[in-house]
Amino acid sequence: MLDSTLFPYRDGVLSCEGISLGSLADDYGTPLFVTSRNSLLNQYRRFEKAFAGLPHFTCYSVKANFNLHVIRAFAEEGCGCDVNSGGELFRALQAGVDPGKIIMAGVGKTPEDIEYAITSGILLLKAESLSELRQIDTIAGRLGRKVCVGIRVNPNVTAETHPYITTGDSKEKFGIGEADLGDVFELLKHLEHVELNCLDMHIGSQIFDAEFYHAALEMLLDVLATARSAGFDIRYFDIGGGFPVTYDPQKPATPIEHFADKLTPLLETTGTTILFEPGRFLTANSTILLTRVLYRKRNHTGKEFVIVDAGMTDLIRPALYQSHHEILAVRQHDTTIVADIVGPVCESGDFFARERTVDSVGEGELLAVLSAGAYSSVMSSNYNGRLRAAEVMVDGETAKLIRRRDTYEQLIQNEVE
Numbered sequence: 300m301l302d303s304t305l306f307p308y309r310d311g312v313l314s315c316e317g318i319s320l321g322s323l324a325d326d327y328g329t330p331l332f333v334t335s336r337n338s339l340l341n342q343y344r345r346f347e348k349a350f351a352g353l354p355h356f357t358c359y360s361v362k363a364n365f366n367l368h369v370i371r372a373f374a375e376e377g378c379g380c381d382v383n384s385g386g387e388l389f390r391a392l393q394a395g396v397d398p399g400k401i402i403m404a405g406v407g408k409t410p411e412d413i414e415y416a417i418t419s420g421i422l423l424l425k426a427e428s429l430s431e432l433r434q435i436d437t438i439a440g441r442l443g444r445k446v447c448v449g450i451r452v453n454p455n456v457t458a459e460t461h462p463y464i465t466t467g468d469s470k471e472k473f474g475i476g477e478a479d480l481g482d483v484f485e486l487l488k489h490l491e492h493v494e495l496n497c498l499d500m501h502i503g504s505q506i507f508d509a510e511f512y513h514a515a516l517e518m519l520l521d522v523l524a525t526a527r528s529a530g531f532d533i534r535y536f537d538i539g540g541g542f543p544v545t546y547d548p549q550k551p552a553t554p555i556e557h558f559a560d561k562l563t564p565l566l567e568t569t570g571t572t573i574l575f576e577p578g579r580f581l582t583a584n585s586t587i588l589l590t591r592v593l594y595r596k597r598n599h600t601g602k603e604f605v606i607v608d609a610g611m612t613d614l615i616r617p618a619l620y621q622s623h624h625e626i627l628a629v630r631q632h633d634t635t636i637v638a639d640i641v642g643p644v645c646e647s648g649d650f651f652a653r654e655r656t657v658d659s660v661g662e663g664e665l666l667a668v669l670s671a672g673a674y675s676s677v678m679s680s681n682y683n684g685r686l687r688a689a690e691v692m693v694d695g696e697t698a699k700l701i702r703r704r705d706t707y708e709q710l711i712q713n714e715v716e
């Protein structure tokens with residue numbers, strides 16, 4: 300949920316830190332992603348405090364929100380990055396992240412991704428198949444390098460979350476299952492240009508129950524013992540991301556401190572540096588999507604629609620994951636309505652909320668769609684010829700444009716006459 304000290308109502312008007320959302324809309328237009336920098340920092344510091352008892356290194360999972368300024372906010376605190384592609388690596392490097400603090404995951408890294416990662420000197424690459432290990436070895440050999448690798452283990456744990464974001468089940472494409480690990484260790488003994496230093500897992504996202512991590516970790520600990528007895532120097536134990544946030548006040552997320560209490564005793568037995576890859580936890584609730592009401596309409600059944608200028612092209616989570624986002628009127632009203640809050644895109648799936656009670660906002664007024672900091676702007680598109688939204692970051696009394704709104708020219712710039 301939104302931190303109401305950083306997104307307070309002042310005189311009945313919602314603000315981000317010291318700036319009213321109304322004035323941000325006037326200055327930058329809508330739709331607009333508004334991020335509280337101090338909220339990002341608070342989340343990072345809270346995460347670090349929770350796991351302070353463990354030798355660990357946190358790598359922000361850039362896929363959640365890849366804006367350079369977001370990456371940089373964490374990097375300035377000492378945080379590393381988890382990237383999933385050459386493009387994300389480029390972003391992390393552009394943001395100024397030390398390559399020695401970057402790790403690369405991804406089930407389908409291309410040869411170009413791998414070469415870019417190796418020549419950039421990142422900390423480690425995590426492989427998800429025997430073929431990929433051979434590929435990394437070949438490329439490292441050609442470049443005359445020896446590369447630190449991890450293997451992503453698929454622990455066959457089905458975390459209870461949305462089916463599209465569970466990744467630790469053997470039905471899924473991710474990682475290498477227990478049955479194939481013997482072959483992996485055998486292969487690794489013969490590869491000259493890779494060195495196995497890390498065991499890795501990532502069982503999904505928005506996981507509320509620490510037991511799923513516990514079960515997967517027990518399996519990974521067995522793999523650790525096997526790897527060590529086979530002579531591998533495992534220095535890193537990467538348990539991925541997946542820590543939950545509250546989207547719906549009716550379903551409060553398990554606090555990060557609970558995960559730390561449950562997992563620390565197991566993790567400290569590894570004698571390794573623990574790598575964490577939180578994404579959503581660090582960013583989701585630090586950003587709101589500010590949108591203006593274009594029209595209100597009531598159909599013959601009495602059903603009410605509030606049509607806003609943001610759509611699924613800005614925030615696809617409700618359409619893709621049926622996810623809940625709280626919606627607040629920027630200017631508080633005394634009366635409420637029950638309405639579908641919908642965007643302008645030609646899809647019935649283009650909605651932010653159905654049958655939602657919201658303040659009785661009029662046409663031209665502003666709404667804030669909450670929890671829009673993770674898997675939101677990064678998934679935006681130009682579908683329906685829509686311009687991807689601008690983004691601002693607020694730090695106290697200062698707002699900074701951190702992404703310009705797309706232009707019509709950009710919509711066609713890569714098309715060839």
Ligand SMILES: Cc1ncc(COP(=O)(O)O)c(C=O)c1O
Binds near residue numbers: 381579580
């Ligand atoms: C390998 C890996 N690490 C980390 C993350 C970040 O997950 P979350 O945002 O739930 O923390 C993901 C998300 O899909 C992932 O695939």
